[in-house]
Amino acid sequence: MPNIHLSFSSSYNSDQGSYKLLELPSELCKLVEESLKGTKPLKFDIKGESTDDAVLCTNDRTYALRSVALSNSIVVATSPPYSSAIDFPEDTLVIRDQVNEILELTPVVPKLHKLSTLLRGTEYSEDNEDEDMESNGEQKLTYSDAKSLIQASNVELEKGLREKRILQVNGGLRPIASSYLSRIIELVLNTLVSQSIDHKVASVERLSAILLDDHEIPRPISTQVMSWFGTIEDGTWCMDVASVIKECGLTLLRRHKTDPQSVEQFTTAWKTMVGDTFASEVSMQLLAGNYLLGSGYDGTDTLTYFPASSLPTEPAPRFAYLFLTRSRWKSEDITPFLSDIAVNSKERDKLLLKYARPTTTSDGIWYTSRTQYNG
Numbered sequence: 001m002p003n004i005h006l007s008f009s010s011s012y013n014s015d016q017g018s019y020k021l022l023e024l025p026s027e028l029c030k031l032v033e034e035s036l037k038g039t040k041p042l043k044f045d046i047k048g049e050s051t052d053d054a055v056l057c058t059n060d061r062t063y064a065l066r067s068v069a070l071s072n073s074i075v076v077a078t079s080p081p082y083s084s085a086i087d088f089p090e091d092t093l094v095i096r097d098q099v100n101e102i103l104e105l106t107p108v109v110p111k112l113h114k115l116s117t118l119l120r121g122t123e124y125s126e127d128n129e130d131e132d133m134e135s136n137g138e139q140k141l142t143y144s145d146a147k148s149l150i151q152a153s154n155v156e157l158e159k160g161l162r163e164k165r166i167l168q169v170n171g172g173l174r175p176i177a178s179s180y181l182s183r184i185i186e187l188v189l190n191t192l193v194s195q196s197i198d199h200k201v202a203s204v205e206r207l208s209a210i211l212l213d214d215h216e217i218p219r220p221i222s223t224q225v226m227s228w229f230g231t232i233e234d235g236t237w238c239m240d241v242a243s244v245i246k247e248c249g250l251t252l253l254r255r256h257k258t259d260p261q262s263v264e265q266f267t268t269a270w271k272t273m274v275g276d277t278f279a280s281e282v283s284m285q286l287l288a289g290n291y292l293l294g295s296g297y298d299g300t301d302t303l304t305y306f307p308a309s310s311l312p313t314e315p316a317p318r319f320a321y322l323f324l325t326r327s328r329w330k331s332e333d334i335t336p337f338l339s340d341i342a343v344n345s346k347e348r349d350k351l352l353l354k355y356a357r358p359t360t361t362s363d364g365i366w367y368t369s370r371t372q373y374n375g
Contacts, residue, residue: 004091006077019076019097023104031058047151056105060155063105074099107343110152112160113313115173118149124167124221125177140172162228167221176225182251184225185244187215189275192239199239204232241278246286248273253291253305260294260302289336292325308337315341319355323369329356331365 024032035042046065048054054065077093118141150157165176191210192199204223211217226232229247230239249270256266263284271279289308296302306325312318318341322334334356335348342348352358356367 004093006093006095016097019099021074021099021102023102025063025105025107027061028058028063028105047148049149052111052151055108055111055151057151057153060153062108062110062151062153062156064108066104066106067101068104069101070099109341109343110150110156110160111313112150112152112156112164114150115146115160115164115166116175118146119166119173119175122172122174123177124169124174125180126183126216140170142171143168143173146173165228167224169220176221178251178254181225181247184211184217184222185229185247185251186273187211187217188222188226189244189248189278193275193277199241202237202239204235204237207237241281242286245274245278245281245283249282249287250290253287253303255305256303257305260296260304262296263293263301263303266303289339293333308340311337313341315351315355319351319369320371323356323371327368329367330363331358331367334367 031040031042034040043059045057046054047057056063056065075095076097076099077095080092080094122141146161147154147157150160152160161173165178165181167174167176188207188211191197191207192202195206195210197203197207204226207226208217208219208222211222212219223232226237226239229243230237232238252266252269252273267282267284270282274282290305291303292306294302294304311321318338322329322337334352338348338351342351352367355370357370359366359368
């Protein structure tokens with residue numbers, strides 16, 4: 001064993017608390033190794049306001065930062081500074097700090113719910129197409145602002161903006177009104193049929209021109225909507241049929257927040273809305289996590305609009321709300337309402353074990369609450 005001389009740094013007192021140890025999970029170690037080889041650039045962002053729990057974001061994932069106390073202290077030692085006036089012996093390490101905890105990283109779902117609060121009152125509809133928020137004295141939330149304020153990676157933020165149907169208009173972010181989005185989707189479907197345009201290779205220029213000339217839908221709006229419901233490459237739009245059919249189903253479903261409708265009547269109206277070309281693609285599975293099944297007076301199956309996006313974002317309140325809504329849930333019925341608060345199915349199952357009690361019966365697994373709630 002080589003002999004090492006240890007010495008306290010002259011700035012030891014001022015350096016205390018300056019160093020933090022970060023424990024990297026295997027996937028982040030791989031990113032660091034690739035960066036050291038020069039194959040991929042590496043950038044980590046720490047995000048969170050003073051009232052938030054900090055998160056670390058890579059380009060495509062978000063991790064919670066949690067402090068874990070160490071049973072044994074760790075000494076941070078470095079080589080002596082070159083500018084030091086002290087003549088240190090060879091093989092000397094200078095003690096700079098003492099660490100009593102490490103920062104642990106755990107994958108978490110991105111905290112996108114803050115978007116709804118930040119964008120409240122800025123909905124974009126056909127009634128205010130030419131409206132500029134700044135000219136009306138309202139503050140724009142820009143994409144750059146969102147990257148700074150929202151605790152999510154860039155990839156997750158982009159996905160969140162698409163899924164929450166948030167437009168970029170005149171430099172600001174604005175959620176599109178569901179009624180306006182529904183109108184645009186219907187116009188797109190009708191145009192594809194009337195103009196005999198293949199939905200797999202539709203010209204973005206032609207489609208957006210028709211929507212502008214015949215229906216006064218601005219090009220930047222129609223193009224963004226197309227990008228939400230398919231892929232645009234080299235000026236050609238390939239429609240994602242499932243996502244368009246789902247949006248049409250949600251349009252109809254939103255009309256039944258309090259008044260249940262029979263599943264049969266609903267699916268018939270849904271097929272009529274999407275037209276004969278896509279009627280065969282209609283499936284209630286597309287709307288999982290957005291409705292509750294019930295039973296009508298005549299015994300027919302009914303559904304009511306009940307979107308997971310409107311539920312609390314933290315696990316404990318989410319389960320409380322679900323079990324106040326229903327005291328018992330079948331496994332396949334409750335899991336769609338948990339997908340947005342768990343990073344994967346393994347994490348979702350952990351949440352179920354923590355907050356729900358499973359019971360196996362002849363018709364499957366049922367969950368009841370581990371806590372009693374008064375409805």
